[in-house]
Amino acid sequence: MALPALGLLLAAGLLHTQASPSARSFQLDYEHNCFLKDGAPFRYISGSIHYARVPRPAWRDRLLKMYMSGLSAVQVYVPWNYHETLPGVYDFTGNRDVEAFLDLTAELGLLVILRPGPYICAEWEMGGLPAWLLWKPDIILRTSNPAYLAAVDSWLHVLLPKIKPRLYHQGGNIISVQVENEYGSYYACDHGYLRHLLGSFRALLGSEVLLFTTDSTGAQELRCGTLQGLYATVDFGPGSNVTEAFGAQRRVEPRGPLVNSEYYTGWLDYWGEAHASTSAAWVARGLEDMLQLGASINMYMFHGGTNFAYWSGADYKGQYKPVTTSYDYDAPLSEAGDPTEKLFAIRTVISKFQPLPVGPMPPATPKYAYGWVGLRKYADLLDVLDVLCPSGPIQSQFPLTFEALKQVHGFVVYHTQLPWDVPDPATLGAPPHSICDRGYVMLQKEYQGTLEWDGQTTLHVTGRAGDSLDILMENMGRISFGANTSDFKGLLGNLSLNSRPLSNWLIYPLAIDTAVQQGWPHTALPKSSSGGRVGPAFYTGSFETPGIAWDTFVKFPGWSKVRHCMTGKVVRVDQDPAQSHLHHLPGTAVDKWLQPGPVLELSWAPADPVCAWLGAARWPPQQHHSAGARRGTSHASPALP
Ligand SMILES: CCCC/N=C1\SC[C@@H]2[C@H](O)[C@H](O)[C@@H](O)CN12
Numbered sequence: 001m002a003l004p005a006l007g008l009l010l011a012a013g014l015l016h017t018q019a020s021p022s023a024r025s026f027q028l029d030y031e032h033n034c035f036l037k038d039g040a041p042f043r044y045i046s047g048s049i050h051y052a053r054v055p056r057p058a059w060r061d062r063l064l065k066m067y068m069s070g071l072s073a074v075q076v077y078v079p080w081n082y083h084e085t086l087p088g089v090y091d092f093t094g095n096r097d098v099e100a101f102l103d104l105t106a107e108l109g110l111l112v113i114l115r116p117g118p119y120i121c122a123e124w125e126m127g128g129l130p131a132w133l134l135w136k137p138d139i140i141l142r143t144s145n146p147a148y149l150a151a152v153d154s155w156l157h158v159l160l161p162k163i164k165p166r167l168y169h170q171g172g173n174i175i176s177v178q179v180e181n182e183y184g185s186y187y188a189c190d191h192g193y194l195r196h197l198l199g200s201f202r203a204l205l206g207s208e209v210l211l212f213t214t215d216s217t218g219a220q221e222l223r224c225g226t227l228q229g230l231y232a233t234v235d236f237g238p239g240s241n242v243t244e245a246f247g248a249q250r251r252v253e254p255r256g257p258l259v260n261s262e263y264y265t266g267w268l269d270y271w272g273e274a275h276a277s278t279s280a281a282w283v284a285r286g287l288e289d290m291l292q293l294g295a296s297i298n299m300y301m302f303h304g305g306t307n308f309a310y311w312s313g314a315d316y317k318g319q320y321k322p323v324t325t326s327y328d329y330d331a332p333l334s335e336a337g338d339p340t341e342k343l344f345a346i347r348t349v350i351s352k353f354q355p356l357p358v359g360p361m362p363p364a365t366p367k368y369a370y371g372w373v374g375l376r377k378y379a380d381l382l383d384v385l386d387v388l389c390p391s392g393p394i395q396s397q398f399p400l401t402f403e404a405l406k407q408v409h410g411f412v413v414y415h416t417q418l419p420w421d422v423p424d425p426a427t428l429g430a431p432p433h434s435i436c437d438r439g440y441v442m443l444q445k446e447y448q449g450t451l452e453w454d455g456q457t458t459l460h461v462t463g464r465a466g467d468s469l470d471i472l473m474e475n476m477g478r479i480s481f482g483a484n485t486s487d488f489k490g491l492l493g494n495l496s497l498n499s500r501p502l503s504n505w506l507i508y509p510l511a512i513d514t515a516v517q518q519g520w521p522h523t524a525l526p527k528s529s530s531g532g533r534v535g536p537a538f539y540t541g542s543f544e545t546p547g548i549a550w551d552t553f554v555k556f557p558g559w560s561k562v563r564h565c566m567t568g569k570v571v572r573v574d575q576d577p578a579q580s581h582l583h584h585l586p587g588t589a590v591d592k593w594l595q596p597g598p599v600l601e602l603s604w605a606p607a608d609p610v611c612a613w614l615g616a617a618r619w620p621p622q623q624h625h626s627a628g629a630r631r632g633t634s635h636a637s638p639a640l641p
Contacts, residue, residue, distance in 0.1 A: 023038060024038055024168055024169050024170075024171065025037070025038060025039065025168075025169050025208070026038075026042075026168045026169065026175040026176065026210055027210065028210065028231060028256050028257065029041070029256075029257075030255040030256050031255075033255060033256060033257055033258070033294075034257050034294065035175075035257050035296065037168075037175070043257070043294060043295070043296050044072050044073045044111065044113070044175070044296045044297075044298075045070065045071055045072055045073070045291070045296070045297055045350055045353075045354070046071055046072065046073035046074060046075050046111075046113055046296070046297065046298035046299070047066050047069070047071050047073075047074055047075065047298065047299045047301070047302025047303070047332070048074070048075040048076075048077075048262070048298060048299065048300045048301045048302055048303075049062060049063070049066065049074050049075075049076065049301070049302060049303045049305070050076070050077050050079075050122065050124075050301075050304075050305060050327075051076065051095070051098065051101040052077075052079055052082050052095065052096070052124075052308075052311065053304065053305030053306055053307060053308070053311075053327050054095075054303070054305040054306075054337075055095065056094060056095045056097070056100075058337055058365075059101055059104055060104060060108070061337055061362065061365065062303050062305075062333060062337050063104060063105060063108050063110060064108060064362055065303075065333055065337070065339060065343075065361065065362050066110070066302055066303065066333070067108050067109060067110055067357060068356075068357050068359065068360075068361050068362060069302075069332065069339075069343055069346065069347045069350070069361070070346075070347050070350035070351065070354065070356045070357065071110065071302070071350075072110070072111055072354075073110060073111035073112060073113055073175065073298070074105055074110050074111075074112055074113070074302075075112075075113040075114075075115065075261070075298045075300070076101070076102075076105075076112055076113070076114055076115065077115045077116075077117070077120045077122050077124075077128070078098055078114065078115070078116040078117065078120070078128075078159060079117075079120060079122070079124050079125075079128040079311075080116075080117055080118050080120075080128050080129060080130055080155055080159075081124075081125060081126060081128055081129060081130040081131065082096055082128075082311070083096055083098070083158075083159070084130055084155055084158070085130075085408075086132060087130075087132055087151070088154070090158060092162075095308075098162070099162055099166075102114075102163075102166050102172075102173075102174070103166075105173060106166070106172065106173040110173065111168070111173050111174075111175045112166075112173050112174045112175065113174075113175060113176050113177075113178070113261075113298060114163060114174050114176070114177050114178070115177075115178040115181065115214075116156075116159055116160070116163070116177065116178075117129075117180065117181060118152045118155060118156070118180070118197075119141075119142055119180055119181050119183075119485075120181050121181050121182060121480050121481050122181075122313070122480065123268045123307075123312065123313045123314075123315075123323040123327065123480050123481075124307075124311060124312075124313045124480055125310065125311050125312065125313050125409075125477055125478050125480065126313065126478035126479070126480060126485055126487065127181075127313060127479075127480035127481065127485055128480075129141060129142075129485065130151075130408075131402075131403070131408045131409075131478060131489075132406075132408065133148065133151060134403045134486060134488060135403055135406065136151075140188075141485055141486055142180070142183070142186055142188055142190075142193065142485075143188045143190045143193050144190055144192040144193045144196060149193075149196055152197070152200070153200055156200050156201070156204060157204065160200075160201070160204035160205055161204065163177070163205065164204065164205050164206065167205065167206075167208075167209050168209075169208050169209070174209075175210065176209070176210040176211070176212055177201065177205065177209055177210070177211055177212075178211075178212055178213065178214055178261070179194070179197050179198060179201055179211055179212070179213055179230055180194065180197060180213065180225075181214065182214060182215050182216065182221070182225060182235070183213065183215070183224065183225040184215040184216070184218070184220065184221030184222055184223065184224040184225025184226070185215065185216060185221050185225070185481070185482070186224070186482075186483070187482075187483045189223075189224035191224075191227060194213075194227045194230070195227065198211065198227060198229050198230060210231065211229070211230050211231070212230055212231040212232070212233050212259075212261075213225055213226055213227065213230045213231070213232050213233065214233050214234065214235050214261040214262065215232070215233075215234060215235070216234065216235055216236065217234050217235075217236055217240075217244075217245050217248035217249070218248075219248075219251075222234075222248060222249075222251065222252045226252050231253065231256060231259075232249060232252045232253045233249065233259035233260070233261040234246070234248055234249045234259070234260060234261070235260060235261050235262030235263070235264075235300070236260060236262075236263070236264075237262075237263060237264030237278075237286075238263075238264065238278060238279075238282040238283050238285070238286040239282065239286070240286070242286065242289045242290055242293065245260070246258045246260075246290075246293065246295065257294075257295070257296055258290075258293055258294065258295035258296070259295060259296045259297075260290060260295060260296075260297050260298065261298050261300075262298060262300035263283075263286065263287065263290070263297050263298065263299050263300060264278070264300055265278065265283050265299050265300065265301060265302065265329070265330070265331050265332055265342065265346075266278045266301065266304075266328075266329040266330025266331050266342075267329065267330065268323055268327070268329060269323065269324045269326060269328070270315070270321045270322065270323060270324065271321075271322050271323075271324055271476070275326075275328070275330070276329070276330055277330045278330055280340075280341050280342035280345040280346075281345065283299075283342060283345070283346065284342075284345040284346055284348070284349050287299070287346060287349050287350075288349045288352070291349065291350075291352075291353045299332070299346070301327070301329040301331040302331055302332050302333060303331055303332070303333035303337065304326075304327035304328050304329030304331045304333075304335060305327050305335060306325060306326060306327055306335055307323065307324070307325050307326070307327050307477075308325075309409070309513070310408075310409035310410055310475065310477070311477075312324065312325060312327075312476075312477040313477045313478060313479065313480030313481075314437075314476065314477045314478065314479045314480060314487070315479065315480070315481055315482070316479050316481075316482055316484045319454035320436075320437060320453045320454045320479070322437065322476040322477045323477060323480075330342070332346055336364070336365065336367075336551060336553075337364070337365055338364035338365065339361055339362075339363075339364065343361075344361075347361070365551050366550055366551070367550060367551050367552055367553065368546065368548075368550030368551070368552050369552065370543045370544070370545070370552055371543065373541040373542065373543045374541055375539040375540065375541040376539060376540060376541070377537050377538070377539055378521055378537070378538040378539060378540045379521070379537065379538050380445065380535055380536070380537045380538075381413075381472065381535070381536040381537060381538065382413070382442065382445050382470055382535065382536075384538070385413060385508050385510075387515050387520055388508070388510040388511060388512055388515055389413075389508040389509060389510055389511065390511070393415065393506035393507055393508045394506070394507045394508075394509075395504075395505070395506055395507075396505050396507055397503050397504065397505070398494055398501070398503060398505065399414055399490065399491035399492075399493075399494065399495070399505055399507065400490065400491075400505075400507055401436075401488045401489060401490040401491070401492055402475060402488070402489040402490040402509075403488050403489070403490075404490075405490070405507065405509045406509075407490075407509040407510075409475060410474075410475060410510060410512060410513070411472055411473065411474055411475070411510040411512065412472075412473045412490055412507060412508065412509050412510060413470055413471070413472050413473070413507070413508040413510065414439075414470070414471040414473060414490075414491055414495075414505055414506075414507055414508075415468065415469070415470050415505065415506040415507070415508065416468075416469050416502050416503070416504055416505050416506070417465075417466050417467060417468055417469060417504070418443075418463045418464065418465055418466065418467045418469060418497070419465065419497075419500075419502065420465050421463075421464050421465050422461060422462050422463050422464070422497070423462060424462065425460035425461065425462050426460065426461060426462070426497050426498045427458050427459075427460060427496075427497070427498055427499075428441065428448075428458065428459045428460070428461050428469075428495060428496075428497055429457060429458040429459075429495070429496050429499070430451055430457045430458075430491070430493055430494075430495050430496075431492075431493035431494070432457070433453060433454075433492065433493075434457075434491060434492040434493030434494075435451045435452055435453045435455075435457060435473075435491070435492075436453050436473075436475070436487070436488065436489045436490055436491075436492055437452065437453045437473075437474060437475060437476040437477075437489065438450060438451070438452050438453070438455075438473070438474040438476055439451040439452070439471045439472065439473045439474070439491070440471065440472040440474070440535070440536055441459055441461075441469075441470070441471050442468075442469070442470040442471075442472070442535050442536075443461055443463055443467055443468070443469055443470075444463065444467050444468055445468065445470070445535055446534060446535060447534045447535040447536075448461055451471070461497075469502070471491065471495070472536050473489075473490055473491060475489040475490070521538070521540065
């Protein structure tokens, strides 16, 4: 058939024209079991990246590396709790500027598969659901419960209007939108809830956008997680039998494209366990098998990044398993954003099925060794409660939860006094599942030991009537998968001394980040000499930049688990680099439980706050002797045993 020259070029795919918004479409083709993009058969090869886990200055670098890896799309979660921080209070600025992130994906020529939840799992705090939902005593999450649906619809009315103009048929690059997340794995199996969500998504996004679900391949999961009007996709990792896995999808979607929405390139890490790793060859082989079948694939994760601040979630598998600050995921792009051997193995597979973009893969970001940084104790935490809880303590006969205190993240100090002399060791104990999640116990401000959910729940103490008893309670992240996402935090039961309940508590919700954002500590000089007292404390150190804020890695030889709130910003680079200073800006409290030897990443950009992933040390921290210390000012929050 003779084609005009233009037609020949188009047919050969050598000339891409931008279809006008009126002609743009992304649809299912049930006859040919594929997607249609502007009417032509289309298969996507996608990778997951979460903007909330990548410093905004690094977004472009990571997305460009994903594009140069041969991906045609990226899959993006929108964490509800990252944006609606309190009921009706929204934050879409800085790292939370989801529209800027989406516009950057479009600029770089990437399509987007958007997953706005409202629940997203993702090993993210409470699976993306805001903890303030738990302030409503009768709420039942992820069901048709009226209180829950009212909050969901209120949120969707804010978010989805930001998404609609970016839909592919509207001229944007969002080709499909997922409703909920692995709902078939949730106990409720409430199809009325899914129907409500379908109605809300259609009302706010229109009738044309492709809406889908994702579930694992079990029959029960696909029975409870799918719904007429939502295209059902599945998720499975390397080592699965691809034919059987897609056979499961075919049982609910006899026609239409084969889609694996989460092909696991690695896995998540829990505190105290070895870093997960998955063979690159294994990942590449499974990818090739699926691409041979013509399936569309999203690799989960392509770049994992980091759980900044308090955003890491947890699992409950017979015991509470908090997820680490690192979300490296053994992904093709490392936590530091560096291409790995796994990325190049995947890129080679992709090149067998479609042309790779012309040009080199952007290299790993340059790293800089800033040398030793001596850390000095600035203050014991119990000596600065006036700063960290400026409104003063709440008095209560018995302990209150974080939710009752309306404290979402971080730490609460529970203070009382020994009601009687305890000359012989007495058992300080807590009922099962009442330590949520990790309580550091001080008597007369001296560290006695740590109580943990599913860990040690008793301690032996001696003292005199009136001695101060303090428990610093750390929320290590709300459960993000399964039936236990209604994960209340704090002291959920009464502490007892030889089985007699303790009472008359003073309770201090700590606002560490707020204090840091307001410039505390205002000086690095130690606040008070507490001598060798052992307990949670703030340490500070400083180092100098060479005038440019290069990424680096931070290691704390000998430390153990320390939560840090390290903030800073290169606000002024003097002529003399030795004068460049780090000052305080919005803090990011991060934590990292050191296994011997891990290196962590300190990364910032000249115009953005320093986000630091810091190590920890065995308790008490060994005093570091700074060798060639460089000046600057960086502050760390409690060093915890
Ligand atoms: C066996 C438990 C499966 C739970 N699902 C998981 S664990 C890692 C990933 C992410 O959480 C992702 O957000 C989930 O959709 C699927 N998945």
